[in-house]
Amino acid sequence: MSGPLEGIRVVEMGVWVAGPSCAAILADWGAEVVKIEPPEGDPFRGLGAAFGAAMNPPFELDNRGKRSVALNLESSEGRRIADELVSRADVFVTNMRPRALERLGMDYARLSALNPGLVYCHVTGYGPDSPEANRAAYDVGAFWSRAGVVAGLTPAGAEPPLQRGGMGDHMTGANAAGAVAAALFARTRTGKGQRVSVSLTRIGVYMMGWDTNTQLRTNLPPTPPHDRRHAPNPLINPYRDANGRWFYLLLLQGDRHWPDLLRALGNPPELAEDPRFADIPGRRDNAPALVEALDHILATKPLEEWGPIFDANDVWWAPILSVAEVVQDPVVRAAGAFVQVESPMGPVEQVNTPADFSDTPTRPGSWAPELGQHTEEVLLELGYDWEAIGALKEAGAIL
Known part of the structure; x- marks a missing residue:
């Protein structure tokens, strides 16, 4: 058949x-x-x-x-x-x-x-x-x-x-x-x-549908999309590695995944000890400062090094691929x-x-x-x- x-x-x-x-x-x-x-x-x-x-x-x-x-x-x-x-x-x-x-x-x-x-x-x-x-x-x-x-x-x-x-x-x-x-x-x-x-x-x-159904239910239009420095959750946001290559962190459940990210990054005190970043509201309200700090840390290694570190510490992520990269990607091909x-x-x-x-x-x-x-x-x-x-x-x- x-x-x-x-x-x-x-x-x-x-x-x-x-x-x-x-x-x-x-x-x-x-x-x-x-x-x-x-x-x-x-x-x-x-x-x-x-x-x-x-x-x-x-x-x-x-x-x-x-x-x-x-x-x-x-x-x-x-x-x-x-x-x-x-x-x-x-x-x-x-x-x-x-x-x-x-x-x-x-x-x-x-x-x-x-x-x-x-x-x-x-x-x-x-x-x-x-x-x-x-x-x-x-x-x-x-x-x-x-x-x-x-x-x-x-x-x-x-x-x-x-x-x-x-x-x-x-x-x-x-x-x-x-x-x-x-x-x-x-x-x-x-x-x-x-x-x-x-x-x-x-x-x-x-x-x-998420935006439109919210409009129907609340009569409040969704806020316009933010730039990456003002992401409501900076843990689900694009970042660049040491070679300028973009990737996405996928840590939607911020409080669940924040300890995993800290562990993967070596528990840097500028993140782990800063009370502004201790919970979801704090990270949202202080997004520009957190994104700047993460930018600095994540730019110290290439994605080839970060990837295994993230995986070992249950940090979810995905590379941002061009179409030229998509057609060569082994995961895309296996799909x-x-x-x-x-x-x-x-x-x-x-x-x-x-x-x-x-x-x-x-x-x-x-x-x-x-x-x-x-x-x-x-x-x-x-x-x-x-x-x-x-x-x-x-x-x-x-x-």
Whole structure:
């Protein structure tokens, strides 16, 4: 068996990241995924120009394991082919806006009537039934900006930081894949499909749930993030070693871990005997002085020496890694974060999708397809002959 979703047929009509990433996870889980693209292709393909070479690593990650069918859904012939694909599918995944789906005849009401067992997964910015269901968003808008994420990461008086590409999209796509699996399970009991809705804003609000739930319960907004010298708990804070390398202390339970840290540092009197640092309130109120003292001590040894000392004294810590370091880190690799994928150039290492299954192990599918690479192949499977395929090309219904 090649994954828990082996035998499940998925039709994706997605663009950019949130919808396609959901379908890519389903493909890694064993589903057969057909990606419907317009003749001009998913605009995500255009990102490849940024790399100045015949590659598009972000697109390759979010579209591997799929077959691409290029259809002109503005034509009746193209819509008929899409209907045939959906009528045979278990799942439909899209992140297009509701008005575009209605115009193209790919909305939930119509497709569920065509295929009552269909699980229709609609990934949106603000929710398919919200007043702004048709507002353009991207994850920068609906997740990063509107859900409170960027405000929660911006210190008072500082400028908002830029988001890295696809962060909210990938969280949303992973949640959507889980929701699809749950809906498929429900279908085994009811025989009926349903609409699954996952929005970037909902995911952002849930990710910021501690802050947002505190706002709901107390009506008091969380304080803006502190700089490291004013950390409420200086024992869960970043520090630098003798080589200037950053790492995090992870001593969340301050009073529990304070004796461990003192022991690891050799019980320096400037810490152990200073009453300002004796308990959690004191360390909070005197954070600048404590951070300065810890900075001085921790800068005396490299992390290669501190690490074993911390471990021997039950001081919890983690290195702060760059992406270049992440891809070489043995712990990250042992966690299964990377996977070999067969490409036209031979085996290529890529990021793995985020779940493993002990009894139905997953494996990555084929390389991300070229635009319309599988149009003829899929049409032959639907029962079209070469003469009919040629006529569809001449009519502009397929690429």
